[in-house]
Amino acid sequence: MLLYMTSNQNVGLFDFLVKKQGIIVKKLSGEFYLKKFVINDMRNLSHYSFVAIDLSALKDTEDEIMEAVIAFKSMYYSRLIIFAEGMNYSNPFVSRLVEEGIYNIITATEIEEIKSEIVMCVSDEGMGYHDIIKGPAAGELMPEYSFKGENITIGIAGVLSRIGTTTTAMNLANYLASIGAKVSYIEANANNHLNTLPNVYKGMKAEDECIRYKGVNYMTIKSGNKENSDLSVFDFGVLNDGNLKALKYSKVVIVCGGCKPYELKALYNAILKLKELSINIILSFIPERGRVSLKNDLQIENSIVHFADYSPDLFDGTVNNRIWKDILSEYIFERIT
Incomplete structure (x- = not known):
C-alpha cells in the first residue's frame, strides 16, 4: 500500500501503479506541513510500504522538511519517495536528501520519464545512489x-x-x-x-x-x-x-x-x-x-x-x-x- 501526499495538480501521478503493479494508492491532496504531519498527526505508518511526498504540496521550510525526513526514518519502516519535479543533485536541497540516505527521488519532468522513475522507486531494491547522482552540472562547485x-x-x-x-x-x-x-x-x-x-x-x-x-x-x-x-x-x-x-x-x-x-x-x-x-x-x-x-x-x-x-x-x-x-x-x- 502506498500513501501519496500530493498537490492538487499532481494528484493522479501514481494512479497507474494500481493496474501496473497492483499497489493500492491512498491519496491526501492539498497543502501540508510535513513536520507536523509526521510527528503529530500520523500515529502509525507501518502498514504503508511506501510514503510518497509531492514537494509542491508542502508549506514547510527546507530545514523543517529535513527534520521531518529524519524523524520519519527513525519512527517508521516505510520507504520514503520524494517527488521533486525538475530538480537534480545540483540542487542543494536534493543534495541534503541524498546525504541523509534518501535516494528514491523523482526528478523527471516528462510524464513517461516520471512514471519510469516511480516504477524504480517501488521496485524491490528502489533507486540507488547512482540513479539520483547524474554528475555535476556545468559550473557547479565541487568539494576538495x-x-x-x-x-x-x-x-x-x-x-x-x-x-x-x-x-x-x-x-x-x-x-x-x-x-x-x-x-x-x-x-x-x-x-x-x-x-x-x-x-x-x-x-x-x-x-x-x-x-x-x-x-x-x-x-x-x-x-x-x-x-x-x-x-x-x-x-x-x-x-x-x-x-x-x-x-x-x-x-x-x-x-x-x-x-x-x-x-x-x-x-x-x-x-x-x-x-x-x-x-x-x-x-x-x-x-x-x-x-x-x-x-x-x-x-x-x-x-x-x-x-x-x-x-x-x-x-x-x-x-x-x-x-x-x-x-x-x-x-x-x-x-x-
Whole structure:
C-alpha cells in the first residue's frame, strides 16, 4: 500500500501503479506541513510500504522538511519517495536528501520519464545512489578533501564468512581514492582473493608485490604496506582470536554483519570481544522495513550501526559514500572550492 501526499495538480501521478503493479494508492491532496504531519498527526505508518511526498504540496521550510525526513526514518519502516519535479543533485536541497540516505527521488519532468522513475522507486531494491547522482552540472562547485594524519589504519572484519567484508573493504578503499586520498588495501586474511583479480580485471597492474587499480594500492599482509598512504584499509576476513589483537590496534574498527539469527548471534559475540573499543557495525542485505527495530536492538555503548545499500561492484565507492563519510568524519575534511 502506498500513501501519496500530493498537490492538487499532481494528484493522479501514481494512479497507474494500481493496474501496473497492483499497489493500492491512498491519496491526501492539498497543502501540508510535513513536520507536523509526521510527528503529530500520523500515529502509525507501518502498514504503508511506501510514503510518497509531492514537494509542491508542502508549506514547510527546507530545514523543517529535513527534520521531518529524519524523524520519519527513525519512527517508521516505510520507504520514503520524494517527488521533486525538475530538480537534480545540483540542487542543494536534493543534495541534503541524498546525504541523509534518501535516494528514491523523482526528478523527471516528462510524464513517461516520471512514471519510469516511480516504477524504480517501488521496485524491490528502489533507486540507488547512482540513479539520483547524474554528475555535476556545468559550473557547479565541487568539494576538495584533506586528510588528518598519515597512514590512518582502518580495520575491517566480518562476524562470519560471506557477509560482505571484502566488498566493504574494497568499496571503502575506492571511495577514499575517489576523493584524492593515497590509500592502500591490505589483504590481511588467508582468502587469497587478490591473486585471482588480475585475471578478471584487465586494468590491474602488478608491480613489486603490489597491484595498482583505480588509484588504490592492493597488497597482501605478507608483502607489507610499503606505500606512504593517507589511509590503509586492512581486510581481516572473519574475526577470530588470531586477528583480534591486530584489529584492536586499528584507528577505525568496522565489523560487518547480517540479520539472520546465526549472523546476529555471531555479531553479538564479536561485540563482546570488542566491547572496550568504539566500533562501527555495517549490516548488509537488510530490508528497509526491518532496519529501525534492528537498530534499536543493537543500541550498544560505543557502537554505531550503519545499513549498507546493495553494492555488487568491488570497486564502486559511491554507493555507500554517506556511510564512509560518517565513519571517517574525524579524519577527512571537506571544503567547497
